[in-house]
Amino acid sequence: MSPYAVKLAIRHLLSHPGQTALLMAGVALGVSVFIFMSALIGGLATLLTLRTVGSIPHIVMEMPDRDPAILSPDGHAQVVLQKDLSRRDQIAIWQPVIPIIEKTPGISAVSPQIRGSAFIERGQTVAPVGVIGVMPGKLSEIANIDAAMVDGSSNLPADGILIGSRLARDLGLRVGQVVRLSSDRGRARSFRIGGVFTLGIASADRQAVYMNFTTARALFDLSTGISRIEIRVVPATDAAAIAERLRRSTGLKATSWTEDNSQLFEGLDAQARTGIIIKAFSLVTIIVGIASAMLLSIVRRQSEIGIMRAMGASKGLVISIFVLEGTLIGLVGAIVGAVIAWLALLPLPPVTEVRSGGLPIDRAHGDFLLAITLTTLAAMLASILPARNAARIDPVEAIGA
Amino acid sequence: MSAEAIFSVSGLTKRFGEGEAEVLVLKGIDLSMAAGEMAALLGPSGSGKSTLLTILGTLMRASGGTHDMLGVDLMQASEGQRTKFRSKHLGFVFQFHHLLPDLSALENVMMPAACAAGRETRAMRERATELLDAVGLADRRDYRPSAMSGGQRQRVAVARALINNPVLVLADEPTGNLDRQSADHVMDLIRSINQTMATSFLISTHDEHIAGQCPRRIELLDGRIVRS
Numbered sequence: 083m084s085p086y087a088v089k090l091a092i093r094h095l096l097s098h099p100g101q102t103a104l105l106m107a108g109v110a111l112g113v114s115v116f117i118f119m120s121a122l123i124g125g126l127a128t129l130l131t132l133r134t135v136g137s138i139p140h141i142v143m144e145m146p147d148r149d150p151a152i153l154s155p156d157g158h159a160q161v162v163l164q165k166d167l168s169r170r171d172q173i174a175i176w177q178p179v180i181p182i183i184e185k186t187p188g189i190s191a192v193s194p195q196i197r198g199s200a201f202i203e204r205g206q207t208v209a210p211v212g213v214i215g216v217m218p219g220k221l222s223e224i225a226n227i228d229a230a231m232v233d234g235s236s237n238l239p240a241d242g243i244l245i246g247s248r249l250a251r252d253l254g255l256r257v258g259q260v261v262r263l264s265s266d267r268g269r270a271r272s273f274r275i276g277g278v279f280t281l282g283i284a285s286a287d288r289q290a291v292y293m294n295f296t297t298a299r300a301l302f303d304l305s306t307g308i309s310r311i312e313i314r315v316v317p318a319t320d321a322a323a324i325a326e327r328l329r330r331s332t333g334l335k336a337t338s339w340t341e342d343n344s345q346l347f348e349g350l351d352a353q354a355r356t357g358i359i360i361k362a363f364s365l366v367t368i369i370v371g372i373a374s375a376m377l378l379s380i381v382r383r384q385s386e387i388g389i390m391r392a393m394g395a396s397k398g399l400v401i402s403i404f405v406l407e408g409t410l411i412g413l414v415g416a417i418v419g420a421v422i423a424w425l426a427l428l429p430l431p432p433v434t435e436v437r438s439g440g441l442p443i444d445r446a447h448g449d450f451l452l453a454i455t456l457t458t459l460a461a462m463l464a465s466i467l468p469a470r471n472a473a474r475i476d477p478v479e480a481i482g483a
Numbered sequence: 484m485s486a487e488a489i490f491s492v493s494g495l496t497k498r499f500g501e502g503e504a505e506v507l508v509l510k511g512i513d514l515s516m517a518a519g520e521m522a523a524l525l526g527p528s529g530s531g532k533s534t535l536l537t538i539l540g541t542l543m544r545a546s547g548g549t550h551d552m553l554g555v556d557l558m559q560a561s562e563g564q565r566t567k568f569r570s571k572h573l574g575f576v577f578q579f580h581h582l583l584p585d586l587s588a589l590e591n592v593m594m595p596a597a598c599a600a601g602r603e604t605r606a607m608r609e610r611a612t613e614l615l616d617a618v619g620l621a622d623r624r625d626y627r628p629s630a631m632s633g634g635q636r637q638r639v640a641v642a643r644a645l646i647n648n649p650v651l652v653l654a655d656e657p658t659g660n661l662d663r664q665s666a667d668h669v670m671d672l673i674r675s676i677n678q679t680m681a682t683s684f685l686i687s688t689h690d691e692h693i694a695g696q697c698p699r700r701i702e703l704l705d706g707r708i709v710r711s
Binding site for chain 2: 089
């Protein structure tokens with residue numbers, strides 16, 4: 083690319099400010115759409131992921147399944163060992179496992195829990211609930227119960243429980259009332275409702291009951307062991323890999339949230355593909371716009387091109403000038419479009435604060451640099467064909483010599 | 484070709500179209516010019532003046548015959564070689580100035596040299612300034628063509644034709660678009676350059692007044708030279 087080609091290209095663009103501005107505005111519009119779509123689709127994926135994983139454990143660790151094992155002794159006999167139902171599923175020796183988990187890279191929270199089924203009774207009304215016994219200070223490690231409290235306090239004394247708002251509504255319960263809980267181990271005792279929470283997850287708000295770890299141990303008759311260990315990781319998308327690592331290092335069963343939410347991933351993939359198609363169309367629009375503008379410009383400037391060719395300008399120089407003009411329109415238009423998109427997205431709240439009905443825009447997914455790079459490349463490609471046409475102009479015909 | 488000739492064509496023909504639509508525009512031209520010569524090419528419309536100038540300027544290939552200039556066989560040269568040759572040894576002045584509208588007078592004069600070199604240099608700028616001074620437009624160097632009169636534009640075009648120190652300038656009706664006063668001014672300029680720089684000029688015209696200012700007359704009629 084000779085300096086003279088650069089000079090002529092820039093000079094022509096600056097000599098026709100109206101036309102140049104219009105072309106760049108077209109490119110900027112396409113780039114803004116590209117970035118807006120990227121930010122929207124990325125934000126939507128972030129929102130769906132946040133909503134899905136926001137209040138659930140990213141990894142659950144439990145005792146491995148004791149499935150029947152098929153033995154293969156010599157000969158043709160086949161011996162099947164039946165599942166052992168005589169023992170409860172519990173992690174009996176869990177204290178040494180916790181430091182191993184906590185030292186694993188990517189782990190942000192670990193919560194040993196005692197879980198069990200129970201019935202909550204108030205008067206003649208009985209409702210099934212899932213009880214979660216959490217250790218002191220670990221209440222909000224997995225689901226942010228503190229932030230979800232709508233009534234009462236999140237403290238968990240030995241005789242206190244926290245219940246979901248739907249359960250409270252169904253049974254007409256309020257903070258301070260006393261209810262009776264009967265566990266599936268046949269033990270029962272009374273508890274005072276210390277607080278009511280709304281997580282926004284129907285099953286949790288209708289069935290989850292939080293209580294003190296020690297109290298739960300007594301209610302479910304677990305003298306030493308625990309039911310499961312719930313874990314959160316950063317980023318949540320690494321859960322499957324971290325789960326595999328934990329499986330190998332602890333010997334426990336580790337299930338990541340991704341295994342239980344494959345449909346979500348299929349949905350996100352489909353959404354991403356749709357986004358790619360929309361973005362591709364905005365790029366095609368830019369290419370068609372620049373190519374047609376360049377072709378028109380070449381028709382208008384035939385005599386200029388002819389005189390340059392007559393005066394000794396090589397075909398390469400003519401091609402360079404037009405490709406450079408197209409590329410500059412693309413580059414400057416893309417930068418302007420990216421700045422406009424950035425400014426337009428600035429006032430929108432982050433995905434984590436999006437209210438119902440709002441647009442889940444995530445600027446981090448705006449693909450600003452990708453948009454600028456792709457648009458510049460597209461503009462360059464769009465100029466090549468018109469530039470080659472320009473180089474083929476016969477100077478004799480063009481200048482009417 | 485004589486020892487002093489800068490170019491020589493022999494048996495030069497040019498045909499356009501094919502089959503029944505074929506038209507023979509040049510029908511065997513034999514012509515040469517000496518260094519420093521100034522000649523008028525005369526003939527009625529359609530006699531082949533512009534076609535001959537275009538071929539001599541390497542903007543078009545002849546259909547037959549020979550075309551040699553400065554020892555180069557231009558009939559056999561590739562398109563790239565002809566472009567370089569044109570840039571180095573030939574200058575053009577057209578009936579319409581054909582200046583680039585986005586460039587100033589100085590930049591327009593530098594254009595042929597900058598196209599060849601791929602950049603504008605200080606030497607080019609100095610040479611272009613000298614040429615603009617020579618054509619009496621030193622004070623218009625930063626003007627764009629749209630801000631100049633027809634005569635001024637054509638003088639810039641003459642200066643542009645000279646930037647690469649060509650041995651031959653081909654001028655196709657260089658005053659055809661000018662009033663008499665401007666035309667005389669341009670012809671005075673061409674004659675002065677011919678005498679001071681020893682640059683050869685071949686000027687196509689159908690204006691006897693212009694032809695009368697050239698020491699040599701070449702008359703073309705129906706694709707043949709009838710007087711040289």
